[in-house]
Amino acid sequence: MVEELVAAGAAVLSCGAVYAMAAARVIKQYERGVVLRLGRLLPKVREPGFTMIVPIVDRLRKVNMQIVTMPVPGQEGITRDNVTVRVDAVVYFKVVDAADAIVNVEDYRFAVSQMAQTSLRSIIGKSELDDLLSNREKLNQGLELMIDSPALGWGVTVDRVEIKDVSLPETMKRSMARQAEADRERRARVINADAELQASKKLAEAATQMADTPSALQLRLLQTVMAVAAEKNSTLVLPIPVELLRFLERGSQGLYPAVEERDAERTAPAPTPPESSGADSPVPAEPGQADGERPASDRSPSDSGTGGTVSGQE
Numbered sequence: 001m002v003e004e005l006v007a008a009g010a011a012v013l014s015c016g017a018v019y020a021m022a023a024a025r026v027i028k029q030y031e032r033g034v035v036l037r038l039g040r041l042l043p044k045v046r047e048p049g050f051t052m053i054v055p056i057v058d059r060l061r062k063v064n065m066q067i068v069t070m071p072v073p074g075q076e077g078i079t080r081d082n083v084t085v086r087v088d089a090v091v092y093f094k095v096v097d098a099a100d101a102i103v104n105v106e107d108y109r110f111a112v113s114q115m116a117q118t119s120l121r122s123i124i125g126k127s128e129l130d131d132l133l134s135n136r137e138k139l140n141q142g143l144e145l146m147i148d149s150p151a152l153g154w155g156v157t158v159d160r161v162e163i164k165d166v167s168l169p170e171t172m173k174r175s176m177a178r179q180a181e182a183d184r185e186r187r188a189r190v191i192n193a194d195a196e197l198q199a200s201k202k203l204a205e206a207a208t209q210m211a212d213t214p215s216a217l218q219l220r221l222l223q224t225v226m227a228v229a230a231e232k233n234s235t236l237v238l239p240i241p242v243e244l245l246r247f248l249e250r251g252s253q254g255l256y257p258a259v260e261e262r263d264a265e266r267t268a269p270a271p272t273p274p275e276s277s278g279a280d281s282p283v284p285a286e287p288g289q290a291d292g293e294r295p296a297s298d299r300s301p302s303d304s305g306t307g308g309t310v311s312g313q314e
Helices: 002-023 098-103 108-126 129-134 136-154 170-212 214-229 242-255 257-267
Strands: 024-027 031-037 049-052 058-064 068-078 084-095 156-167
Touching: 002 024, 024 031, 031 098, 058 098, 068 108, 068 156, 084 108, 084 129, 084 136, 098 136, 108 136, 108 156, 129 136, 129 156, 136 156, 170 214
Parallel strands: none
Antiparallel strands: 024 049, 031 058, 068 084, 084 156
């Protein structure tokens, strides 16, 4: 009799141990437990720690409450300014209601992934290329709102969304590179022009100051000569002031006035004799001819004899 009681007690203990092992559950700190009894959801969510369920009748589902990092596959789309781009993103979300995450959606991870891809395609079509490249904070906020709105009914909240990468076609990259290069060249030219303007103002002030004090020009000339000579060049460039050339020119004009007058007389043209106008014009006398006597060329042979000259009678 005693042996039967002992055997019965051992059987009860073994059954209790098996039941306890089948009913005992441990929930981790970052998890919550949802119990379905005969297919119906129990309103109380099991907290972290040790808990018991009814074997065969209850079914415990553990839900991770940590923040999940989910990469969104790259999505190709056309922006509002007709540029084809490929955008990658990453979504950070977590479960805030374990019961809704189990009951309202079949697989909340897959649902969030599909919603993120759809929202990313939509945001690409509504944005311009410049916004995708430089105004990502605003696009991230828009993506977060688009994903978070339907996810609230699934017991999931989106912590943040980040656009990770924007891939552009090679032709667009070259065009943007040329645009950036042209912009940098424009800024360089503006800076050079501004520098030239400031330098010209300073040079004008320096020229005014040197005009008031001519000795400053000589000091500046000596500084230039010293700077050139310090480089040990074989050729020395020595600038000559214009005032020195003018002084030498005035000195040469004052030392040689007679030479200049003589050169002017030599180079002056000779006077031309007046032309004869007929019988009224005087005939030049021949050498040895007296006044009133006709030239020898006008006298006839009868006027002159072989023995001497014939004088006229009164």
